[in-house]
């Protein structure tokens with residue numbers, strides 16, 4: 001679904017991603033693990049077209065998207081649900097969702113997609129007229145994911161969805177990841193919750209200082225002694 005080859009990217013003269021290669025298989029959940037500042041969000045932004053790569057190549061479903069605009073990446077089926085939710089605080093829940101569907105791929109069917117999102121998140125329907133700023137953290141995360149779904153993606157880039165959420169809400173978010181995956185969505189997840197994310201993932205990568213230092217099926221990463229010690233505290 002997504003191929004990242006020898007990617008170098010950063011901000012101005014400061015490079016954060018140093019020759020990183022990664023594969024996201026269709027219909028799987030691929031998780032990126034890594035400490036704060038490892039470069040996960042920078043990679044997500046580069047994939048979404050918000051940070052321009054200095055070197056390397058990105059391919060989505062076989063098509064080179066390295067120099068393609070953010071808008072065209074969304075139209076090609078790849079959507080970013082950013083770290084920190086980034087909902088529009090003064091807009092209503094419904095308006096936030098509607099904005100997720102403004103690309104040509106999703107706009108014609110936005111009402112039907114909205115019904116689907118409300119089916120997935122009944123809470124958002126209950127709060128449809130409320131300003132996004134009045135939602136709880138967990139509800140804002142649902143809104144951010146719902147807004148992503150409004151774009152009718154085939155690949156969702158999900159950056160730290162459980163960050164700052166109470167354990168009960170975090171469990172719900174991981175259940176949702178599992179459900180979206182079983183409905184055919186491909187996911188690339190960046191997460192701090194190593195336990196829960198390895199439990200839902202098919203494939204895992206460890207990112208350290210902008211490089212991949214371990215990769216494999218999620219079960220084998222979960223069983224790796226070095227990773228258990230460094231990331232699972234075992």
Ligand SMILES: Nc1ncnc2c1ncn2[C@@H]1O[C@H](COP(=O)(O)OP(=O)(O)OP(=O)(O)O)[C@@H](O)[C@H]1O
Pocket residue numbers: 011014016034035036037038039040041042043083160
């Ligand atoms: N806009 C920016 N300008 C300059 N440097 C930045 C910018 N955004 C991030 N960085 C730097 O890039 C490095 C990687 O940050 P990034 O946000 O990609 O890490 P991360 O793996 O997502 O961390 P976290 O787990 O805390 O979300 C950090 O050293 C950070 O300070």
Ligand SMILES: [Mg+2]
Pocket residue numbers: 040041042083159160
């Ligand atoms: Mg981050």
